[in-house]
Amino acid sequence: MTSKSHYQHGSRNRTGVLLINLGTPDAPTAQALRPYLKEFLSNPRVIEVPRLIWWPILHGFILPFRPKASAEKYTKIWMPEGSPLKVHTERQTKLLREMLQARLKNPPMVEYAMNIGKPSVTTVLQNMQAQGCERILVIPLFPQYAASSTAAAMDNVFMILSRMRNQPAIRTVKQYHDHPAYIAALAHNVRDYWSAHGRPDKLIISFHGTPRSSLDKGDPYHCACQKTGRLLAEALTLDANQYTVCFQSRFGKAKWLTPYTAVTLEELGKSRTQRVDVICPGFVSDCLETLEEIAIEAKSIFVQAGGKEFHYIPCLNERNDWIQALADITCSHLHGWLDNEVSEEATQLSRKLALEMGAKS
Numbered sequence: 001m002t003s004k005s006h007y008q009h010g011s012r013n014r015t016g017v018l019l020i021n022l023g024t025p026d027a028p029t030a031q032a033l034r035p036y037l038k039e040f041l042s043n044p045r046v047i048e049v050p051r052l053i054w055w056p057i058l059h060g061f062i063l064p065f066r067p068k069a070s071a072e073k074y075t076k077i078w079m080p081e082g083s084p085l086k087v088h089t090e091r092q093t094k095l096l097r098e099m100l101q102a103r104l105k106n107p108p109m110v111e112y113a114m115n116i117g118k119p120s121v122t123t124v125l126q127n128m129q130a131q132g133c134e135r136i137l138v139i140p141l142f143p144q145y146a147a148s149s150t151a152a153a154m155d156n157v158f159m160i161l162s163r164m165r166n167q168p169a170i171r172t173v174k175q176y177h178d179h180p181a182y183i184a185a186l187a188h189n190v191r192d193y194w195s196a197h198g199r200p201d202k203l204i205i206s207f208h209g210t211p212r213s214s215l216d217k218g219d220p221y222h223c224a225c226q227k228t229g230r231l232l233a234e235a236l237t238l239d240a241n242q243y244t245v246c247f248q249s250r251f252g253k254a255k256w257l258t259p260y261t262a263v264t265l266e267e268l269g270k271s272r273t274q275r276v277d278v279i280c281p282g283f284v285s286d287c288l289e290t291l292e293e294i295a296i297e298a299k300s301i302f303v304q305a306g307g308k309e310f311h312y313i314p315c316l317n318e319r320n321d322w323i324q325a326l327a328d329i330t331c332s333h334l335h336g337w338l339d340n341e342v343s344e345e346a347t348q349l350s351r352k353l354a355l356e357m358g359a360k361s
């Protein structure tokens with residue numbers, strides 16, 4: 001049992017919001033990548049192969065080579081302040097905190113943690129409790145639920161709680177793949193990009209893949225991605241031939257969700273498509289999988305196959321409409337936890353904004 005959870009008479013009761021992202025290495029080096037990849041790929045939620053078979057593969061074939069190869073990729077996208085995933089997550093947390101302070105009379109504490117690496121969920125949860133958070137709303141920064149991302153983060157939270165004598169009350173957000181304000185922010189992002197750079201022949205809506213077997217076992221992720229893609233296309237009034245939903249980041253030899261982004265782009269290049277724009281709505285922050293795998297690798301696949309122009313549309317990152325959406329999602333899950341202290345005026349304003357952006361559910 002952790003000592004931080006000891007009950008003290010007269011403690012202040014606060015509400016907290018904990019944003020959880022996947023996690024990222026501390027540095028773009030093989031030394032930093034090794035423990036990161038080891039922890040990530042040892043999680044049975046991520047790799048569902050029996051341990052007896054997986055262990056020799058991980059330790060014999062992956063950990064001796066992948067850290068160096070991945071570190072080289074991270075080097076290409078590393079920001080002066082650190083890993084893009086961490087930099088954007090940190091900024092989003094600060095902006096959400098400020099937005100909730102503006103919207104609510106009694107705003108919650110807002111923090112973020114990484115499921116792998118730092119700041120760890122353990123440290124942040126203990127800190128929130130030490131600061132008096134008796135109620136914590138957990139929001140994974142994955143709009144589409146997958147067992148390998150969302151459930152892995154929730155497992156971590158509940159494992160930490162299982163060691164506490166005095167647990168906080170917990171609420172969790174499963175997913176927000178079809179939330180009107182999230183879809184509106186995505187649509188606005190694309191429209192802004194097109195106003196500045198013109199339109200493509202095709203919009204590629206690319207999501208992180210998962211093994212095909214996870215869909216067969218009942219993971220709703222594929223369905224959630226398809227719905228986000230369809231709602232985004234509807235908000236942009238695109239015909240079926242003007243967009244494609246596909247899946248990137250295949251890991252290993254097994255079949256993953258199809259169509260694969262790389263294969264789709266190669267085919268479009270071969271058929272001499274003039275211009276494609278790629279957006280990755282499953283990532284709310286730019287990261288290795290968008291800045292390197294899409295903006296660099298996928299671009300080269302398309303151009304080498306014969307395509308002309310490739311544009312990568314950045315993630316939502318610190319966009320105001322996305323922070324508004326995150327605040328809407330947060331507030332809708334805090335009912336009864338803030339003594340009804342929502343400023344009605346601010347809520348109406350943000351609803352009006354979302355409607356104006358023309359999102360459909």
Ligand SMILES: C=CC1=C(C)c2cc3[nH]c(cc4nc(cc5[nH]c(cc1n2)c(C)c5CCC(=O)O)C(CCC(=O)O)=C4C)c(C)c3C=C
Binds near residue numbers: 208287
């Ligand atoms: C958006 C949700 C994500 C799902 C679902 C997901 C599943 C998944 N990922 C791997 C393997 C790797 N993913 C890696 C990086 C990575 N993955 C996500 C998100 C999801 N992954 C993000 C945001 C990132 C980027 C992290 C960053 O630091 O920028 C990596 C590490 C990089 C590398 O070496 O390629 C691996 C490995 C599996 C196997 C999986 C589902 C089973």
Ligand SMILES: [Fe+2]
Binds near residue numbers: 208249
């Ligand atoms: Fe991943």
Ligand SMILES: [Fe+2]
Binds near residue numbers: 222223226
């Ligand atoms: Fe589906």
